[in-house]
Amino acid sequence: MTLALEGVRVAHGAHEVLHGVDLTVARDELLVVLGPSGAGKSTLLRAVAGLTPVSAGRVAIGERDVTRLRPGQRNVAMVFQSYALFPHLTAAENIAFGLIVRDVPKAAAAERARQAAASVGCGHLLDRRPGQLSGGERQRVALARALVREPDVFLLDEPLSNLDAELRVEMRAELKALHARVGGATLHVTHDQVEALVLGDRIAVLRDGRIEQIGTPDEIWSTPATTFVARFVGSPPMNLLPADGPLPGLAPPGRLIGIRPGALRLGSEGAVASVERVEVVGEDAHVYLRLGEHSAVARIPSAERPATGSETHVMARDADVHVFDPTTGKRV
Numbered sequence: 001m002t003l004a005l006e007g008v009r010v011a012h013g014a015h016e017v018l019h020g021v022d023l024t025v026a027r028d029e030l031l032v033v034l035g036p037s038g039a040g041k042s043t044l045l046r047a048v049a050g051l052t053p054v055s056a057g058r059v060a061i062g063e064r065d066v067t068r069l070r071p072g073q074r075n076v077a078m079v080f081q082s083y084a085l086f087p088h089l090t091a092a093e094n095i096a097f098g099l100i101v102r103d104v105p106k107a108a109a110a111e112r113a114r115q116a117a118a119s120v121g122c123g124h125l126l127d128r129r130p131g132q133l134s135g136g137e138r139q140r141v142a143l144a145r146a147l148v149r150e151p152d153v154f155l156l157d158e159p160l161s162n163l164d165a166e167l168r169v170e171m172r173a174e175l176k177a178l179h180a181r182v183g184g185a186t187l188h189v190t191h192d193q194v195e196a197l198v199l200g201d202r203i204a205v206l207r208d209g210r211i212e213q214i215g216t217p218d219e220i221w222s223t224p225a226t227t228f229v230a231r232f233v234g235s236p237p238m239n240l241l242p243a244d245g246p247l248p249g250l251a252p253p254g255r256l257i258g259i260r261p262g263a264l265r266l267g268s269e270g271a272v273a274s275v276e277r278v279e280v281v282g283e284d285a286h287v288y289l290r291l292g293e294h295s296a297v298a299r300i301p302s303a304e305r306p307a308t309g310s311e312t313h314v315m316a317r318d319a320d321v322h323v324f325d326p327t328t329g330k331r332v
């Protein structure tokens with residue numbers, strides 16, 4: 001089933017949080033909504049789930065207009081950041097809960113819960129209560145609870161953010177594999193750009209309640225539509241410099257040029273720069289440079305890093321330059 005949002009607006013009192021969002025998630029597509037804190041990501045999911053009313057616009061699942069339906073009538077399953085498991089129920093009871101309240105006979109619900117648990121690797125935890133589970137295990141139970149209902153749409157609200165770094169990477173891969181197996185239109189919210197790039201079939205970048213760009217991870221990375229997207233995706237962020245600044249000749253004067261840290265070349269050619277600071281991050285070094293009144297950061301192999309306080313030269317290839325309008329921030 002597809003999920004379609006058309007001109008969706010949500011207001012909390014006088015404060016409008018979503019200003020007309022258009023978005024389509026294809027059947028079996030995993031679309032990641034990526035944006036900073038406060039952009040309206042959770043609000044967007046809650047509007048699709050029916051937990052927050054929309055003030056204008058339309059939400060459709062397949063052919064059904066669900067805009068005015070109650071959450072229980074929409075056939076969507078949501079996984080919350082906090083997992084929202086019932087502490088007094090076992091994992092099995094938590095997973096089966098949504099079936100029991102829909103009058104699925106107990107034995108059938110238990111069997112489906114067992115299958116869902118097995119498919120996300122928590123089949124051995126069914127008798128435990130949430131308090132006896134680790135964060136990663138709770139996460140699996142929450143996923144099984146979403147899966148068991150066989151919903152038309154999956155809504156995942158920062159499901160990996162409470163896990164430690166190692167587990168997050170592991171669960172990210174599992175989530176991707178699970179989606180490939182199970183399918184279903186999936187809207188996955190995160191503020192983590194790496195998660196978005198790794199997981200998403202497409203990414204919608206949300207900023208202040210508006211979608212700034214929708215595209216495949218490759219499109220978002222290679223052709224960011226605005227300076228906001230360019231700097232939000234990529235770490236350290238893309239350097240932005242005036243076209244007639246320290247690296248002239250790469251774009252017409254009056255534009256902004258964007259160059260990713262990994263695309264800046266340090267050596268004996270190009271603009272003179274002083275090395276203000278060097279951060280070594282494993283194999284990489286982030287070299288913070290001063291170019292007159294401007295600054296930039298280069299990412300280079302740490303074995304080749306210059307010393308703090310030394311002088312170097314910087315250049316970039318034409319092919320690595322992104323050009324933006326300084327007034328609108330849009331790519332030109």
Ligand SMILES: Nc1ncnc2c1ncn2[C@@H]1O[C@H](COP(=O)(O)OP(=O)(O)OP(=O)(O)O)[C@@H](O)[C@H]1O
Pocket residue numbers: 012015017035036037038039040041042043044191
């Ligand atoms: N119930 C509410 N009443 C009033 N304002 C709200 C309510 N819920 C959210 N907001 C406001 O709406 C805006 C968007 O919040 P939302 O939680 O959707 O953002 P988010 O992108 O999910 O952020 P985060 O990543 O921090 O969870 C924020 O400015 C927030 O303060």
